[in-house]
Amino acid sequence: MAHVGDTQAGNIPLAEVPDVELYHPKSWITKYVFSQDAKVIAIQYSCTAIAIGLVGLVLSWLMRLQLGFPDTFSFIEASDYYQYVTMHGMIMVIYLLTALFLGGFGNYLIPLMVGARDMVFPYVNMLSYWVYLIAVIVLTASFFVPGGPTGAGWTLYPPQAILSGTPGQEWGIILMLVSLILFIIGFTMGGLNYVVTVLQARARGMTLMRLPLTIWGIFVATILALLAFPALFVACVMMLLDRVLGTSFFMPDIVEIGEQLAYTGGSPILFQHLFWFFGHPEVYIVALPAFGIVSDLISVHARKSIFGYRMMVWAIIAIGGLSFIVWAHHMYVSGMNPYFGFFFATTTLIIAVPTALKLYNWVLTLWKGNIHFTIPMLFCIAFIVTFLNGGITGLFLGNVAVDVPLSDTMFVVAHFHMVMGVAPIFVVFGAIYHWFPLMSGRMLNEGMGKFHFWVTFVGAYLIYFPMHYLGFVGVPRRYYEVGETSFIPDSAADLNAFITVMVLIVGFAQVVFIFNIIRSLIKGKLAERNPWNATTLEWQTAEFPPGHGNFGDLPVVYRWAYEFSLPGVKDDFIPQNLAPNLINMADDDDSVDEQVAE
Amino acid sequence: MSIFSQISEKPWLESVDNIINMRPSNAFHVPTPIVGLRILLAAMTVLFVLTAISYADHMRLPNWRPLPDPFLLWLNTLILITSSVALQWARSAARHGDLGAVKKVFFAGGVLAIAFLLGQFLVSQQLVDMGYYASSNSANAFFYLITGLHALHLTGGMVAWGRTITKLLRGFSASQIALSVELCAIYWHFLLFVWLGLFTLMVST
Ligand code: HEM
Numbered sequence A: 001m002a003h004v005g006d007t008q009a010g011n012i013p014l015a016e017v018p019d020v021e022l023y024h025p026k027s028w029i030t031k032y033v034f035s036q037d038a039k040v041i042a043i044q045y046s047c048t049a050i051a052i053g054l055v056g057l058v059l060s061w062l063m064r065l066q067l068g069f070p071d072t073f074s075f076i077e078a079s080d081y082y083q084y085v086t087m088h089g090m091i092m093v094i095y096l097l098t099a100l101f102l103g104g105f106g107n108y109l110i111p112l113m114v115g116a117r118d119m120v121f122p123y124v125n126m127l128s129y130w131v132y133l134i135a136v137i138v139l140t141a142s143f144f145v146p147g148g149p150t151g152a153g154w155t156l157y158p159p160q161a162i163l164s165g166t167p168g169q170e171w172g173i174i175l176m177l178v179s180l181i182l183f184i185i186g187f188t189m190g191g192l193n194y195v196v197t198v199l200q201a202r203a204r205g206m207t208l209m210r211l212p213l214t215i216w217g218i219f220v221a222t223i224l225a226l227l228a229f230p231a232l233f234v235a236c237v238m239m240l241l242d243r244v245l246g247t248s249f250f251m252p253d254i255v256e257i258g259e260q261l262a263y264t265g266g267s268p269i270l271f272q273h274l275f276w277f278f279g280h281p282e283v284y285i286v287a288l289p290a291f292g293i294v295s296d297l298i299s300v301h302a303r304k305s306i307f308g309y310r311m312m313v314w315a316i317i318a319i320g321g322l323s324f325i326v327w328a329h330h331m332y333v334s335g336m337n338p339y340f341g342f343f344f345a346t347t348t349l350i351i352a353v354p355t356a357l358k359l360y361n362w363v364l365t366l367w368k369g370n371i372h373f374t375i376p377m378l379f380c381i382a383f384i385v386t387f388l389n390g391g392i393t394g395l396f397l398g399n400v401a402v403d404v405p406l407s408d409t410m411f412v413v414a415h416f417h418m419v420m421g422v423a424p425i426f427v428v429f430g431a432i433y434h435w436f437p438l439m440s441g442r443m444l445n446e447g448m449g450k451f452h453f454w455v456t457f458v459g460a461y462l463i464y465f466p467m468h469y470l471g472f473v474g475v476p477r478r479y480y481e482v483g484e485t486s487f488i489p490d491s492a493a494d495l496n497a498f499i500t501v502m503v504l505i506v507g508f509a510q511v512v513f514i515f516n517i518i519r520s521l522i523k524g525k526l527a528e529r530n531p532w533n534a535t536t537l538e539w540q541t542a543e544f545p546p547g548h549g550n551f552g553d554l555p556v557v558y559r560w561a562y563e564f565s566l567p568g569v570k571d572d573f574i575p576q577n578l579a580p581n582l583i584n585m586a587d588d589d590d591s592v593d594e595q596v597a598e
Numbered sequence B: 001m002s003i004f005s006q007i008s009e010k011p012w013l014e015s016v017d018n019i020i021n022m023r024p025s026n027a028f029h030v031p032t033p034i035v036g037l038r039i040l041l042a043a044m045t046v047l048f049v050l051t052a053i054s055y056a057d058h059m060r061l062p063n064w065r066p067l068p069d070p071f072l073l074w075l076n077t078l079i080l081i082t083s084s085v086a087l088q089w090a091r092s093a094a095r096h097g098d099l100g101a102v103k104k105v106f107f108a109g110g111v112l113a114i115a116f117l118l119g120q121f122l123v124s125q126q127l128v129d130m131g132y133y134a135s136s137n138s139a140n141a142f143f144y145l146i147t148g149l150h151a152l153h154l155t156g157g158m159v160a161w162g163r164t165i166t167k168l169l170r171g172f173s174a175s176q177i178a179l180s181v182e183l184c185a186i187y188w189h190f191l192l193f194v195w196l197g198l199f200t201l202m203v204s205t
């Protein structure tokens, strides 16, 4: 521990850089509404994302009611079901998870954890949120236009997405495309901030390799998003033109209801390539921040340094790079050249290597750790198992021969919910329980938290495990009603009913969670300054919860974020910004100076 | 330090001395707005490359009927080149503190860009008049898509240009506006290269 005893270094002069000029809000409106403070923007992003996420959740209940008890709910018609599926998928993936991880956690945590006063371009950051809000409003508006929202499936495949017969062909699809375009513009504004703040605004001593893994995850995910969203952007623009101006980017010569349409010569497959060139990295845009956050939460709540920090960073970068060359594994059934299939299957399997490495490292971090079974820790463990589970079914689906029969069945639905639905949502929950005290100054209620965790965790397995079996027997995905078939046994209907009941129970647990948040905001137990004894800078702010400008003097960083349970040190953690001469050594309350003198 | 040596550090071994020797802020030696601009340009590169790939993909399809290259398009290209040259001139003038020159050439560069945008608009008018509608063939559709996307990005650049002009009018010194001018120049060159690439693609096919 050479660096612990180094006394000279204790008096490092404060940063000589002129402090950044901070924007100061002048009125209530600029402080809480049109605010340029990343923390306020983060809360705005999170609340909007969670609100629209609740819409997505309710849609999933409606779908499950229909699947569990067909012919019971007369208000759900086939076209309604398609609309629910589409809006649910799109809302969950883009408007909830992407916005929450990057716009919410990214905005809140990046400046605090790298030791900056704010994002580097606060004005652009503010615009980012408002454009996002407009995107959400446009999306929501599509529920109220004639014909309702689009029912094309979240993949929006042409030609069906813009032809009659698909619900929402009139207005829904247009609003969906416009909303996505807006979302991408808004995201790009925010994304620039997240990346540049990490690169340029770190506190003194915060080298790249001292960044907490949370920041690494968000950082690389943002780069992925900045490079992947343009694909969705052109795809949306082209489809919008096809729909509105009658161009034929994606529209082949086609007959609709016996009538030859004016479209001619377009390429529907091109859309699939563009969509999945975005779509696969999107999985990692959601997963990488989750990876990062889990690494930090595990380390803090097991009081152990993360195992293989450098490997973890490199794995994040490797996964990010590889995720751009696997997209066509979503298109095995599109009639591609077998050599392409072979190539994409190979790259898909290769990506499992860095991913597995991360899993091993998490488990090794827990190994012999002083594990505190706090709620964040419980959610982290749940994440690890669930992600492993979804990852393994992913390996199967990555192989062409296995994917072809399973494609478009409930097996796929089970797979992607495990890996990018449930697992990242667990991390969102864990992160909220972990950082809620920082954001609000109050603790969330333990009891309700335990209830929320166990019901959600066990429930998620009861929901999605059976779905794998449904997929095996051939229950198709995106079907309003299966009806009579020769191959699906009657018992599948019982299983479906069971799943639906579980969904409603899990849904109730989420209501408890929301209630817990609201109640704790008002009368939760007051939090201590650093309730989890974490090492990272966000707990070392001038005020608690952090105020405008975050820090008093900008912090100086002396070490990485994982200095836990060091032998010879009194506390079981050393904050990143604690000067070496201030570290309390065990059995001696005096400073290190005397230790060295002895 | 290069990014590669930075990410091969071993943070758990590093001693405190490193910090003392470290620059006050360990950011990269480039002004923050320029880092931001570069990242934005990376995202835009993906956008235009994918558009070009889509174009190339469509060319292979049987219905593809290329459209003529109006003479005006060559003229516009020339105008865009001069616009970029003007901004480059302004950039070096700003660096040398020659405020008078900055004002003239920077303004001229923007006017040329406006001329380019008008020219592009005229080209599309001509083509529409000749009956090349976006809906009648993918080649036409792509022409309007590509020129449109490019023009939109340039229009976005005009906002930055306008803001810099107001700064110039409000009497900022050369050193105060050097960065703004530089950002505009970089963005202009980028869009020029994009245009040259797309233009070559379109006339050669
Ligand atoms: C309580 C939690 C959830 C439940 C009960 C649920 C249920 C469902 C159901 C029943 C479907 C339609 C299956 C079909 O007919 O094909 C579906 C589709 C989908 N879900 Fe979820 N879901 C939940 C959470 C999530 C989350 C968090 C995500 C985020 C990634 C997500 C992403 C998707 C996607 C992308 C689709 C596909 C939509 C499509 O086929 O176009 N879901 N979900």
Ligand SMILES: [Cu+2]
Pocket: A279, A280, A283, A326, A327, A329, A330
């Ligand atoms: Cu994928």
